[in-house]
């Protein structure tokens with residue numbers, strides 16, 4: 001994910017890098033998906049032939065895409081997922097990619113924390129919601145402890161600010 005401008009209201013450029021990056025032999029995922037498509041085609045062709053229910057009309061990817069390379073491109077172009085994460089990771093002081101420190105604070109700013117799916121250095125598994133609940137509990141502890149020590153907290157300023165809104 002990259003900022004396109006210095007205006008925080010502008011939507012950033014988001015590239016999921018599906019099947020283009022990863023660890024280990026990440027291209028296995030693409031190969032496996034393409035093999036799955038080819039396998040499904042063979043099953044349906046055999047079924048149509050043996051039951052006389054053909055010809056079948058394939059809607060997606062469509063019979064015009066009939067090479068392995070073509071299927072690879074189709075998979076890359078059309079894949080999507082629900083588990084965007086890790087764009088704003090917590091990390092060590094000497095890690096240039098560590099947007100946050102261990103207290104969820106954005107490095108180089110004051111009074112700004114991030115607590116959501118973006119904080120993980122690596123995706124914490126296939127389903128990430130439970131991990132987000134856990135990291136949120138951790139953040140609540142960190143923020144509460146920080147508030148108790150009054151770190152970066154001008155209580156007098158808050159009282160002055162809220163005076164006009166409070167009746168008691």
Ligand SMILES: Cc1cc2nc3c(=O)[nH]c(=O)nc-3n(C[C@H](O)[C@H](O)[C@H](O)COP(=O)(O)OP(=O)(O)OC[C@H]3O[C@@H](n4cnc5c(N)ncnc54)[C@H](O)[C@@H]3O)c2cc1C
Nearest residue numbers: 081082083084085115116117118126127128129130131132
């Ligand atoms: C269809 C779908 C199915 C999923 N199924 C699963 C599943 O089965 N299991 C699983 O583990 N995960 C699942 N996920 C993933 C999971 O829901 C997300 O990873 C998780 O909700 C991300 O949490 P988050 O706190 O980072 O962001 P979100 O839950 O997206 O929270 C962001 C919040 O910020 C608010 N917001 C946005 N912009 C602003 C703004 N400018 N001002 C104020 N508020 C703003 C939004 O309204 C939203 O409430 C699914 C996701 C989708 C889309």
